[in-house]
Amino acid sequence: MNSSRERETMEILQMFRGVCAQLAVVALLGAVLFRLYSSTWRTSERLRKSLAKQGVGGPRPSLFYGNVPEMQRIQAKSVHGSGVSGPDREAGGREFVAHDYTSTLFPYFEHWRKQYGSVYTYSTGERQHLYVNQPEMVKELNQCFTLLGKPSYLTKRLAPLLGNGILRSNGPSWAQQRKIVAPEFFMDKVKGMVGLMGESAEQLLRIWDQRIEAAAAGGGDLTAVDIEVDEDLREFSADVISRACFGSSYAKGKEIFSKLRSLQKTISKHSFLFGHNFLGFLPTKKSREMGNLEREIESLIWKVIEEREHDCSEKDLVQMIMEGAAYNQEGLGKALSRRRFIVDNCKNIYFAGHEATSVAASWCLMLLALHPEWQKRVREEVGRVINGGGSILDAESLAQLKTVTMVIQEALRLYPPAAFVSREALEETKVGNITVPKGVCIWTLIPTLHRDPDIWGPDVNKFKPERFADGVTKACKYPQAYVPFGLGPRLCLGRNFALIQLKIVVSLIVSRYSFRLSPKYRHSPIYRMIVEPEHGVHLLVQKI
Structure with missing residues (x-):
């Protein structure tokens, strides 16, 4: 019982x-x-209502997820890779490529811009955003650097790739890092790197010569060889970075570049622009993969740094960064150790200086392949400079290449590697006539600014380098609307470094080869943290 x-x-x-x-x-x-x-x-x-009171409209958000579901629906409807065809036989064989890719890569921004104008607000659940594409406001946006910083939620997702380096830091940490790193990219320093950039470019040309000779020896087409140029340009740019930073070659740092590329692709597999991250603290297969890559990259970079510390015969970029970090150790503080500072900024330089520059070179060659008349003009200009007693690898001679400069500027207008200028209001701040509350993230879509007919004229989607004949100030109605490297104090530190690289590699390639788009080429820009050709750039290359 x-x-x-x-x-x-x-x-x-x-x-x-x-x-x-x-x-x-x-x-x-x-x-x-x-x-x-x-x-x-x-x-x-609360932030949305604050902006609405000032006349800023935008789509109505849903609970928790904001406008993310709508963004995903709009994205799903867009036709990826639209605006391309093969050779246009009716146009005399010239290939046709539609250069305006914003409606396929970022269709939600374009959809809302047509509804709400060049300034509107939207939500991703966790964050309220302000979209700004008015030139005057963009100019102010880049000048308010003390009250605006890189969006914390976005840079957190990029931390495995960029660490706490200058590309994702804010406030005193950013100012201190810029003070150390910026002088190493001043034009007088970059001019001293022209020789090594030329050597790296010549190595690329030797590889192409060998391919052409091998094709001829094998009974192939003697007129042109099909080359996918992207990886070659990536290796060229990586070799330049390796020589400038570490006093070594690309071969020595090849594993670092390979793993950085893998990490970039892993991060880009899922949208980090508008994906919510409520359960981001939970471990996943993707996060473990990223963590492993991050540790491997940092270990490889530090190994190279340690070798450099024992061999300081030449003062390269990293040697100067190491000295700057040691000298300013007190200013860096406990949160950013000397090792952390050096490794993270090396990761930043690797990514921004290597990946973005090589992609810009690929787009530039694609555009020149479509426009042989500009190849001819560049070739004639390079010939005049060389025959005039100068050297193509001499800094003073490079300054004479006006046509090359125009071509590069126009390529960066149509295909800027960075798609956005993004900022977060660290404190309440005024941008134009709008008081932006603390915590709001501000976005400017660079390709849209670069394609505004009210700024650039009705031929905005045409490749027209002559628009830069008298410089950027005369190329468009508002010079601040041309932002391939950003604006203001947060202007890309490697701007001079990238432009000199592009001048050298484009000049040498065009002076030695003629080329056109291969039938294998499929025009499909894709956003993987930068806008790059999804299927590569295939060219039919012929030695002159």
Whole structure:
């Protein structure tokens, strides 16, 4: 009898514990949802209403996810890779390529811009955003550097690739890092790198010569060889970075570049622009893969640094950064150790100086392949400079290449590697006539600025280098609307470095070869942290 009552009592206790456990789970879930509601929806809604009171419109957000579902629906409807065909036989064989890719890569921005104009607000659940594409406001946006910084939620997702380096830091940390790194990219320093850039370019040309000779020896087409130029240009740019930073060759740092590229692709597999991250703290296969790559890259970079510390015969870029970090150790503080500072800024230089420059060179060659008349003009100009007693690898001679400069500027207008200027209001600040509340993220879509007919004229989607004949100030109505390297104090540090590289490699390639687009070429720009050709750039290359 007693045992029966005990069993009943135990069963009742177990049921009671089960109910309590369920109630605890429900309570915990309710607390989490309430916190999400308080920290995301209520905050985002407060910011949205603050902007709405100032006349800033935008799509109505949903609970928790904001406008992300709508962005995903709009993206799904866009036709990826549209605006391309093969050779246009009716146009005399010239290939046709539509250069305006914003409606396929970023269709939601274009969709809302048509509805709400060049300034509007939208939400990604966790964050409220302000889209700005008015030239005067963009100019102010890049000048308010003390109150505006890189968006914290976005840079957090890029941390495995960029660390706490200058590309994602803000405030005093950014100012201190810029003070150390910026002088190494001043024009007088970059001019001293022209020789090594030329050597790297000549190595690229030797590889292409060998391919052409091998094709001829094998009974192939003697007129042209099909070359996918992207990887070759990537190796050229990586070799330049390796020589400038470490006093070594690309071969020595090849594993670093390969792993950085893998890490970039891994991060880009899922949209980091508008994807929500409520459960970002949970471990996933992707996060483990990124963590492993990050540790491997840092270990490889530090190994190279340690070798450089024992061999300081020449002062390269990293040697100067190492000295600057040691000299300014007190200013860096405990949060940013000397090792962390050096490794993270090397990662920044690798990515920005290598990947973006090589992609810009690929787009430049694609455009020149479409326009042989500009190849001819560049070739004639390079010939005049060389025949005039100068050297193509001499800094003073490079300054004479006006046509090359125009071609590169126009290529960067149509295909800027960086798609956005992004900022977060670290404090309430005024941009134009809008008071931007603290916490709002501000976005400017660079390709849209570069294709505004009110700024550039009706021929905005045409490749027309002559628009830069008298410089950027005369090329468009508002010079601040040309931002391939950003504007203001956060202007890309490697601007001079990239432009000199591009001048050298484009000049040498065009002076030695003629080329046109291969039938294999498929025009399909894709956004992988930078805008790059998804299927590569295939050219039919013929030696002159």
